Amino acid sequence: MLTKSSPFDILIQILEGLAEIIIEEESNMVQMGQVIIIPAHAKDRIKANSKFKMLSTIIKSGYEDISL
Incomplete structure (x- = not known):
């Protein structure tokens, strides 16, 4: 499974269904209507x-300092 990171904050909104979003090895179950x-x-x-379905x-x- 691909683990990644971004130099910016990312808001995830679940439009349909249920997703497991793992942040720094902490599992979060996010369902329709939640962000x-x-x-x-x-x-x-x-x-x-x-x-x-989700909106990112x-x-x-x-x-932000994006020079890495």
């Missing part, structure tokens, strides 16, 4: 245990 924020630079992965929004304030 979760993945903090910048946190290792995360999204596990599809069943079908679901990158939150960029313009103050």
Whole structure:
């Protein structure tokens, strides 16, 4: 399973179904109508245990240092 990170916060909204979102090895079950924020630079992965739809929004304030 792919683990990744982003230099920005990411807001995930579940539109249909149920998703398991793992942030820094902590499992979060997020269902339809719920949202979760993945903090910048946190290792995360999204596990599809069943079908679901989500909306992912990158939150960029313009103050982040993206030079890695």
